[in-house]
Amino acid sequence: MPRPLHKEFLKGLWEEIPPFRLVLGLCPVLAVTMTVENGIGMGLATTFVLVCSNVLISILRNQIPPKVRIACYILVIATFVTIVDMLMQAFTYPLYQKLGIFIPLIVVNCVVLGRAEAFASKNSVLPSLADGLGIGIGFTLSLAALGALREAFGNGTLLGHSIFGPGYQPLTFLVEAPGAFIGLGILLGLMNLISQRR
């Protein structure tokens, strides 16, 4: 049953927003969201990979033999990740330095492989594009939200600008590893609370 394109796109923003609803791809979510900038950068890199691999895999879906499909998906995804890696080195080097090893690790991000297997391999190009864009933007928004929470309360800044003034005592643990889990838990709880009320 084909659904309209805008629904495929919008589901990624709430209904199936990756880290909170699908609870997939948590490694980069926890590891790089010390700041909003890192979160957005990581999210956009992942979105690029997700959209390109979704489209290509959906074009090739009838050519790929089922027994080696996972190998083919990984190959396609790894190619796009390497392209992103080189492009970021060439044009956004400081951000690349901050994200470091997590850019190559997009290859093993479950969200990307998950969409290839669960969606792009069964749908035509346009819905796969919409799905990739929606899930990617949802992922970016989630990372930005978690990054904002941790940067604002953990460091007293947003995108590097001070927001609470010099008197604010930052909760430094939020920018460290435990803060990532606590922040993610708070956002997950908030989302569940909102959906319950509706």
Next chain:
Amino acid sequence: MGEMIRMVVTLAILSAVSGGVLAGVQQWTKDPIERQKLANEKAPVIRQILEGTENDPIADRFTLNDGTRDYLIFPGRVNNEPIMVLEDRAQGYSGDVHVMVGFSLKNDTLVGAGVTTHSETPGIGSRAKDDPSFTRQFKGKKAGAPDSLRLDGGSLDSISGATITARAVVQAVERASSAYLRLKPELESSKREKEE
């Protein structure tokens, strides 16, 4: 059997296309990546070695060939003494360790050294770059004999837990030193040209 062939052919074609595309992107991004690395990784180390110089060593850089490969030379002048900075590399624990070394043209001594790009283990080998106390030991050594680690018969303290990285840095400094000595005649003439 037919299915087998189809799987092999599909994977082979995909891999070949992927390899081709990546080679293309690599060619296209090679120069911008070099420039970014120069500005973000190498420039801070060069500026640190040449602290107090009045020129811009990055803008004044030039290339010299010692017969085996091209070296980028970053010239400077500290306390009225001409300093030449150049980089060499050696195999570390995982990949090459690049070390920038500054030489005083007057008496062939090392004025400073610093690790630029590397892919050593974070927190262990990476201390060669993050903690400058190791590379600081090269200051004042002679380009003819830049010393080695204490456990190799020299007088340098190693980095605890990262002997392979420390050896790579020593080897890179040695290579840079011998390259400097080979290039010295050309370096002196380039300096004279600049003063005229």
